Amino acid sequence: MDGKKKMPRIPPGFQELLESLSYDVLRAQPDDILRFCIDNLSNRLSILQDEGTKKADFTDNDNSLPITQSDAPSLRKARERRGGVAAESWDPENVDNTEKVVYPKTEEQKSSLLDAVRQILLFRCLDEDDRLDVVDAMFQRTVEPEEDVITYGEMGDNFYIIESGTYDIYVNIDNEMKKVTQYVDKGSFGELALMYNTPRAATIRAVTPGVLWAMSRETFRSIVLTKAFKKRKLYESLLESVDLLKPLSQYERNNLADALYTRIVEKGESIFLQGDVGQEMFFIESGSVVVRMTTPEKPDEYTELCTLGQYQYFGELALLTKNPRAASVYALERTRLAVLEVDSFERILGPCQDLLKQKAQEYAETLDKLTAENRI
Template structure:
């Protein structure tokens, strides 16, 4: 435990509140985290962690700017691949997977970090994550809607849930609020209330253990259609909007059918102001940028591990670490893709200059994400190919037979007993090999599934770019059409101007002829009058 002042605790709490790894901790575990972390001040040029070193601490950034450097094998100097600006965290992979640091983090300015040592990190974070997964997997198995999920999908969903507790009468969801997620009831009862036409609230239903609430507003992108209150003490598992959209795809049809039976989702959508839109855009963009950096770091670690497969350094622990970091990076890629699509869903800003800025940021993030994703896919395929070759080799080796007694043979009882023992030992060893083989085949199937996920992301990105290109082409066509119309208008104006000049000349000529004729007639009449 590291003593802290009230001011330090407040600063630390603000720094860690958005860290993904801490989201599943309850109040007491969060206090344990705050107690365990210690402050580290850094100066410009100081290296916080070095690529290749053993992981000692996990860091949360409170302030300062930092650069990320990766030195590929054979390169003369490290290359800058990204950075952090007054937020974010790093160093967790080395602690989670007992692997060397994948990158170097160097301070560019004076800054402040909060650190947690390896032992405390593994005791609090990893132990809690395992317990939470098992607890929530059991809860999700009791939800009928989730029967369509595969076991690994249910496991991912369990990892994304965050525990929340409400006391009797406390409001969980308020009618008219924006939807930030949905809830699964772990223990207790929730009362659903709705007010219509400025009348008092009336109860419309209750939700008990194994039920869920809050999904309708997420499906319709509209404000909450009803309020939810705790009846007694209620324990809930919260799933935020991003995880909802990423993980519950197979269950969408079930929820939409239920939504069609609910007439209450007709409220107007909430529109953010310009400042809120800009803040939300930059928040999502920063999250995408951070994820891309982490993907690039993980790819470097995976490349190093893949090169060790099939060599004397190839061990079960190495393969387990490779599978873990690969699956973790695959989830990062999905989250990043979801966030990238969220940028396109934001309402366009009113300012033309802000529109141009958003467009440039989107293009840059898409290019960076595509580059990182391409490197990730390449190392995925290399890993899959190596694993398939190893499984093929292991299958060939597993074809050896066992010792058998010759028909009609006579054996000494002691020798026969020894033969039985050898057979039993051989069977046990073969069973262990077969179990390992089955585990490796399962890992290969998971890896191939993750590769398909990345392929789908590439397809979605291509569709996104194509659709944006069509919009741009449409704009250019409209601009060209407008240009042609303007040109035709100028030609018509020029013709009108020429006609107007010609008309003016004709008028002057006729007036001159008329005056001349009048003058001649006047002179003739005057001459006759004199005679």
């Protein structure tokens, strides 16, 4: 026996979990990081349990690189040479509003990149407009056979999406670089470089001529993290404006802010219809909507009750009652909505339901007059 031990590999899904958790921490900038991480993971577990899932459903995709424990000494030396591995100091409130970066692409390239971005964990929280900004900001890099795109142990600052070409992936196994897999005309790699000044965990070498699309860490921060931070602050302020949620603590509202997501509706599109069972509450990030109601006497005619604009909300009683919607809501223009689903609300605020239902009963009485904050 040569005394060498076979080093275990990182379990599937672990890298994606760390990336996702790191992104949430950078986005939220919590004062109590430990508590935030515990709650974050607990919420993930609750979602999986609600769906009847026994384990985390992280996609086993092309950007999951196996990393062995024998990587540790070499990577540690790289950290020491280059000053350590950590999230660099970054204050999203002080980021300059720089001019939007756009690199030219064909419509086919844009469509292909957009499809790839939708599948990448770090970008799944973005709405479609933000993903388009990410695509616009990616620049092209061509490579030749035997060219190393990234090199094990070197510091990384770019993330890559493959447009074409074949690429071999090598990792350190027992202090020897060994090929572990191959990308052919698709895949992405280097996500951690978007958040951390960290040594590369693998070497990726071009086998054929190829085309890559790259994004720098600086661009990622200016587009993705800054937008996410500002959106989180907006969501917190929107939740604070809802009378129905006044009994909640700041901590509980923060958890609800994490559960909000963006939906874009086009002019004339219905958000929900009179008689529908309420499953969601809505906040208007931008745009405007109109609230319309019909009566049993004149079912083919509607009365326009009110219009709602930026930072107003509607559908709040769906969070606590199972009553059908009392009116229909349509977008007057292209409108961006922040959506809070009933299931998320109940999962996060289960212990507060009785208090909130009492508040809802009082609240509903004030809405029966069909004022601007109509019970819809």
